[in-house]
Amino acid sequence: MLEAIDEATAKLLGTVRRLTDDEIRQPSLLPGWTRGHVLTHVARGGEALRRALHGQPPYPSQEARDADIEAGARRPAADVLADITATADAFRAAVAGFPAERWDEQVITPNYPPFPRSELPVRRLHELEAHHADLGLGYTSADWSPFYAGLSLPEPLRSQRADRLIMQGRAG
Helix, strand or coil: CHHHHHHHHHHHHHHHHCCCHHHHCCECCCCCCEHHHHHHHHHHHHHHHHHHHCCCCCCCCHHHHHHHHHHHCCCCHHHHHHHHHHHHHHHHHHHHCCCHHHCCCEECCCCCCCEEHHHHHHHHHHHHHHHHHHCCCCCCHHHCCHHHHCCCCCCCHHHHHHHHHHHCCCCC
């Protein structure tokens, strides 16, 4: 799983490296969100999943999450790139060093039923692949890694992936 996350992270970072400040402020494929919103969400998501791995609440509150994304969306492209890089590195290090005997423990988060910690890397991979396509920069579901495209996802990730396939006319 870490190899798939590393590959998806590298592809996303390659896309972000090419963005100008103007391009990052352009609309994404997600209604009401610019590319900066989507990318800041990916960075904050990395932090949230790392906190959940350690049994902490993913976000202080929904309001704080939303405010962080809104504020981060207006940053220069270089700052967004640095943020995604740092949070990706921190998530990877946390997962790589996590004790094997604790992966079956349950994660409790608001708005979701409990799930095993072993799903956190799956959720990260989903965020990277799905939100890369959401940027509207030519990366589509056809570019998803075969590993991710064939992965049996839990809900709501399965429905979110299916929605993107439908949006791109690739239902299946």
